[in-house]
Amino acid sequence: MIYLDNAGTTKVSSSVKKAMLPYLDEIYGNASSLHNAGQIAKEHLEKARDDVAKCLNALKDEIFFTSGGTESDNWAIESACKIGEIQNKKHIITSAFEHHAILNKLKEKEKQGFKVTYLPVYENGIVKASDLENAITENTCLITIMMANNEIGTIQPIKELATISQKHNIIFHTDAVQAVGHIPVDVKDLGINMLSVSGHKFHGPKGVGVLYCKKGTPLFPLINGGAQEKNKRAGTENIMGAVGLSVALKNAVEEMEKVNSKEQKLRDKLFYSLSKIPHSKINGDKKNRLANNFNMSFEGIEGESLLLLLNEKGICASSGSACTSGSLDPSHVLLSIGLIHEVAHGSLRITLSKYNTLKEINYVIKTVPEIVSYLREISPVWDELEKGERKHAI
Numbered sequence: 568m569i570y571l572d573n574a575g576t577t578k579v580s581s582s583v584k585k586a587m588l589p590y591l592d593e594i595y596g597n598a599s600s601l602h603n604a605g606q607i608a609k610e611h612l613e614k615a616r617d618d619v620a621k622c623l624n625a626l627k628d629e630i631f632f633t634s635g636g637t638e639s640d641n642w643a644i645e646s647a648c649k650i651g652e653i654q655n656k657k658h659i660i661t662s663a664f665e666h667h668a669i670l671n672k673l674k675e676k677e678k679q680g681f682k683v684t685y686l687p688v689y690e691n692g693i694v695k696a697s698d699l700e701n702a703i704t705e706n707t708c709l710i711t712i713m714m715a716n717n718e719i720g721t722i723q724p725i726k727e728l729a730t731i732s733q734k735h736n737i738i739f740h741t742d743a744v745q746a747v748g749h750i751p752v753d754v755k756d757l758g759i760n761m762l763s764v765s766g767h768k769f770h771g772p773k774g775v776g777v778l779y780c781k782k783g784t785p786l787f788p789l790i791n792g793g794a795q796e797k798n799k800r801a802g803t804e805n806i807m808g809a810v811g812l813s814v815a816l817k818n819a820v821e822e823m824e825k826v827n828s829k830e831q832k833l834r835d836k837l838f839y840s841l842s843k844i845p846h847s848k849i850n851g852d853k854k855n856r857l858a859n860n861f862n863m864s865f866e867g868i869e870g871e872s873l874l875l876l877l878n879e880k881g882i883c884a885s886s887g888s889a890c891t892s893g894s895l896d897p898s899h900v901l902l903s904i905g906l907i908h909e910v911a912h913g914s915l916r917i918t919l920s921k922y923n924t925l926k927e928i929n930y931v932i933k934t935v936p937e938i939v940s941y942l943r944e945i946s947p948v949w950d951e952l953e954k955g956e957r958k959h960a961i
């Protein structure tokens with residue numbers, strides 16, 4: 568099996584797995600307990616927190632462990648909205664192509680009376696600082712803009728955006744789930760207030776994440792209960808997960824340059840070769856994107872059919888439509904960069920990891936054109952395009 572869906576999730580690396588195992592049956596104390604078993608567990612948890620803080624250039628006390636990227640995103644929004652409510656500021660600014668962990672949370676806030684401005688991301692998939700500046704009102708309580716997009720990999724000018732936010736004294740949060748461990752992230756240099764991280768996007772375990780919250784930025788709990796995480800996030804700590812995340816992050820930061828250069832070579836080979844397919848298009852900025860992200864549309868085909876046929880050939884990839892939950896809506900990300908529905912439907916996302924090889928990529932380069940040709944042969948839409956009864960969109 569060739570796994571090319573690393574923006575979806577990654578495999579836990581062997582060193583991370585090894586680091587995690589002792590927490591099942593050796594170091595299993597509850598970090599809140601006063602006895603030695605508990606205190607030893609606590610030391611390990613705090614070491615993990617310290618390691619994560621160092622990787623992000625944060626203070627140890629600014630790192631809160633959560634159950635993943637979704638919880639971190641929800642927490643940041645809830646907390647900032649609570650402050651907004653107190654100050655009677657109920658306006659939020661975000662981008663049109665955030666992850667659903669942000670967009671669906673904001674939909675809920677809209678039902679609760681908040682106004683949300685969705686900044687455009689244009690054809691290149693990048694937010695403009697001037698748009699942010701223009702969207703800010705005296706009621707804006709939160710700006711939340713992702714660092715790197717999960718479908719097209721484009722990287723946002725977070726430092727520039729956060730500078731504008733700071734000037735207006737507005738809380739700035741970034742969903743950095745796709746960025747951390749993949750590009751350098753220095754929270755001090757960026758000048759942000761909050762940042763979300765998820766372990767399973769950089770060869771750590773699923774079900775554990777981090778919310779960074781800058782000292783001085785008020786943080787209200789999302790989950791109430793015990794006094795864990797300095798009274799901010801209740802529930803017995805997932806020490807095995809926290810250690811797994813911290814080791815994975817340390818590895819990712821250490822190997823970043825080497826891994827990125829390897830991934831980029833393979834990714835560019837994919838772009839170069841698959842761009843030769845007629846009526847195809849690369850989605851998102853070609854340069855300003857994650858090294859492992861490939862996203863292309865092929866006119867006249869259905870992404871789902873492409874995926875299923877790739878799967879039969881042993882290739883695990885992802886498409887531009889969310890066929891989950893029975894809906895066949897095309898990806899909101901691809902629509903946000905201006906693709907029409909038909910083209911967005913015929914999209915393919917390939918996201919690489921350090922484990923992918925040239926041999927695998929060569930196999931993909933041979934297989935994708937064959938499948939696209941086959942699907943076009945049996946497609947009534949393609950037939951109309953070829954006969955000139957319908958105009959090509961790309």
Ligand SMILES: *Cc1c(COP(=O)(O)O)cnc(C)c1O
Binds near residue numbers: 717
């Ligand atoms: C995966 C992902 C999330 C969700 O993280 P989980 O840990 O799976 O909850 C949020 N935002 C982005 C950009 C993601 O890629």
